[in-house]
Amino acid sequence: MYCFYLEKKQRLGFQKIHTKDCELLPEKKARFKLGYFDNYEELIDHAKNEYGDVKLCELCCNTEAES
Numbered sequence: 001m002y003c004f005y006l007e008k009k010q011r012l013g014f015q016k017i018h019t020k021d022c023e024l025l026p027e028k029k030a031r032f033k034l035g036y037f038d039n040y041e042e043l044i045d046h047a048k049n050e051y052g053d054v055k056l057c058e059l060c061c062n063t064e065a066e067s
């Protein structure tokens with residue numbers, strides 16, 4: 001289980017999700033804490049409901065399970 005953050009990138013039409021330890025995680029004012037999730041499905045469901053279009057960071061999020 002990881003703690004996830006949302007990077008504000010509305011300029012690009014989507015927002016990016018990082019884990020707490022990601023080296024690409026932006027500074028505090030440029031991110032929201034999403035909280036703890038057990039799996040990406042749950043995380044993405046939550047993030048999409050709350051924030052619209054989201055993408056997982058390629059560096060810190062293992063997207064192999066994504067179709």
Ligand SMILES: [Zn+2]
Nearest residue numbers: 018022057060
């Ligand atoms: Zn990341």
